[in-house]
Amino acid sequence: MRRNLYDQTHDDFRGSFRTFVETEIVPHHDRWEQAGRIDREMFLKAGEQGFLAMAVPEEYGGLGESDFRYNAIIGEELQRAGVIGSGMCITLHNDVFLPYLLDSATEEQKKRWLPGMVTGEIMGAISMTEPGAGSDLAAIRTTARREDDHYVLNGAKTFVTNGLNADLYIVAVKTDPAAKHKGMSLIAVEDPTAGFSRGRHLDKIGLRSQDTAELFFDDARVPVDNLIGSEGAGFAILMDNLAQERLGLTVSAISASRTALGWTVDYCADREAFGTRVLDLQNTRFKLAELAARIDGTQVFVDHLITLHNRGALRRRRGQGQAAHHGAAAGRRSAVFAAARRLRLHAGVPDRPCLHGCSDPDHLRWHQRDHARDHWAHPRVRARPQPARGRTMTVRIDRAAGVTTITIDRPEKRNAMTDEMWAQMEGHLTSLDPGGEDRVLVLTGTGGAFCGGSDVAGLLDDLPSLPGRIDVSNRCVLAVHELPIPTIAKIDGIAAGSGLNLALACDLVHVSERARFAQLFIHIGLSLDSGASWLLPRLVGSDGPASCP
Numbered sequence: 001m002r003r004n005l006y007d008q009t010h011d012d013f014r015g016s017f018r019t020f021v022e023t024e025i026v027p028h029h030d031r032w033e034q035a036g037r038i039d040r041e042m043f044l045k046a047g048e049q050g051f052l053a054m055a056v057p058e059e060y061g062g063l064g065e066s067d068f069r070y071n072a073i074i075g076e077e078l079q080r081a082g083v084i085g086s087g088m089c090i091t092l093h094n095d096v097f098l099p100y101l102l103d104s105a106t107e108e109q110k111k112r113w114l115p116g117m118v119t120g121e122i123m124g125a126i127s128m129t130e131p132g133a134g135s136d137l138a139a140i141r142t143t144a145r146r147e148d149d150h151y152v153l154n155g156a157k158t159f160v161t162n163g164l165n166a167d168l169y170i171v172a173v174k175t176d177p178a179a180k181h182k183g184m185s186l187i188a189v190e191d192p193t194a195g196f197s198r199g200r201h202l203d204k205i206g207l208r209s210q211d212t213a214e215l216f217f218d219d220a221r222v223p224v225d226n227l228i229g230s231e232g233a234g235f236a237i238l239m240d241n242l243a244q245e246r247l248g249l250t251v252s253a254i255s256a257s258r259t260a261l262g263w264t265v266d267y268c269a270d271r272e273a274f275g276t277r278v279l280d281l282q283n284t285r286f287k288l289a290e291l292a293a294r295i296d297g298t299q300v301f302v303d304h305l306i307t308l309h310n311r312g313a314l315r316r317r318r319g320q321g322q323a324a325h326h327g328a329a330a331g332r333r334s335a336v337f338a339a340a341r342r343l344r345l346h347a348g349v350p351d352r353p354c355l356h357g358c359s360d361p362d363h364l365r366w367h368q369r370d371h372a373r374d375h376w377a378h379p380r381v382r383a384r385p386q387p388a389r390g391r392t393m394t395v396r397i398d399r400a401a402g403v404t405t406i407t408i409d410r411p412e413k414r415n416a417m418t419d420e421m422w423a424q425m426e427g428h429l430t431s432l433d434p435g436g437e438d439r440v441l442v443l444t445g446t447g448g449a450f451c452g453g454s455d456v457a458g459l460l461d462d463l464p465s466l467p468g469r470i471d472v473s474n475r476c477v478l479a480v481h482e483l484p485i486p487t488i489a490k491i492d493g494i495a496a497g498s499g500l501n502l503a504l505a506c507d508l509v510h511v512s513e514r515a516r517f518a519q520l521f522i523h524i525g526l527s528l529d530s531g532a533s534w535l536l537p538r539l540v541g542s543d544g545p546a547s548c549p
Helices: 008-035 040-048 068-080 082-105 108-118 178-182 234-268 282-310 320-346 363-375 419-430 461-484 497-506 533-540
Strands: 124-127 143-149 150-161 168-175 184-190 194-202 212-223 356-359 394-399 401-411 440-445 450-452 487-489 494-496 508-511 516-518 518-523 547-548
Touching: 008 040, 008 068, 040 082, 040 108, 068 082, 068 234, 068 282, 082 108, 082 124, 082 150, 082 234, 124 150, 143 168, 150 168, 150 184, 150 194, 168 212, 168 234, 178 184, 184 212, 184 508, 212 394, 234 282, 234 547, 356 401, 394 419, 401 419, 419 461, 450 487, 461 497, 487 497, 494 497, 497 516
Parallel strands: 124 168, 401 440, 440 487, 450 494, 487 508, 494 516, 508 547
Antiparallel strands: 143 150, 150 212, 168 184, 194 212, 356 518, 394 401, 440 450
């Protein structure tokens, strides 16, 4: 699709940044993925070549270029090269961190920090999420107590991007804990600061070269002059800046989809089946055309949002901030759809460029077997497996002597959960009488499997229903976790996707020698499970559930 968003100046910038990526990032990406962080030298070179903080005014050493199209080009090129993990330090620095200083910092703060932001001597990070507060920012517990000309910070943060390499952190704190979101403020913490320390490096499934860390504040004394904006204005400032953050993520998502589509076309052109190239099979072309159309449609919307953003029309206070959130949702939906299509056309083999890892070889064999039987190659060779005749897919509940057992019974599909089965599970969980006739809950499955996750059959043909399907499985995971009675997951065989989430929400995981645990992960950062994985750190804590043979 021909895009009208960029002019020749942007194309020249793209060429320069593409050269930078090819020379300074690509040769080192695999090593950085292993190390879990980039070399700081690359970030400094990005500053030398003018790729950092382009929007900083000239009086502070910047280019004074606020055109977000340049930011978009950086995100697109990082995804094109498949090195977004190593380059995310740049996009977060430019797209997410910088606006807080440009819009809300004092003149003294700008003079102190902006020049280093341009050269790369200062790398920024935003610190909002806490072990017990993610999307609900009003629930954060990190506090800042005023003492003379300092704030004294106490608390902990987690999932901090650039957490290890950053020099300057904007930290969301409560200056008035009783006022909920109206008591939230933003304070810039410089490294080093007495009482401030970095915790462990978080080992993620994907984007491994993008350093993510925990932060701790133990009576950390920060000058009052480091307050960003005014006391109590933190929540409003965060909301104002979310539009650009969402827009940057949307650009990244749709660019990842387009890049992986190219990889998949190349793969289908090289692979042969039924005596011809897979790319020449009619149904393969149908699926690739459908995918390309979805990507192009989303791209048009994203380009429109970039144009609006350059006009200042996506700010929350302008009343159109919701458009950026719609764009992010559209980008994610396209990326999910693209990931599923690519997974089929790559036959589920994880060493393809657009796929990353499978945590369990048994799960990989299961996945390959299903796709060999239900491949996209040609409509006449599709043979979607059907439940055994005379059987009803069910989640049943049994009670005996205070022990309540919920059994997932669909062995021919490794107990993969349909929408109806999730509804049954939720009904059983809400019907429990904790402390009455239900004193212990056991979750288990039949046929040598615990739960293979959600059944994705029909998912691609009914994407609008996806949020509801995710919600019900997430509610089941939370319901298990919140039960006031002991909960036990009895696992014999595979526990994958949302089935793994269910197991880890229990107090005790009892496993047999045949137990297998798996999560499938796509290279661009999308997991084909129920969506509850992000809940697990809060559900099971740092130690995880107990386990016994």
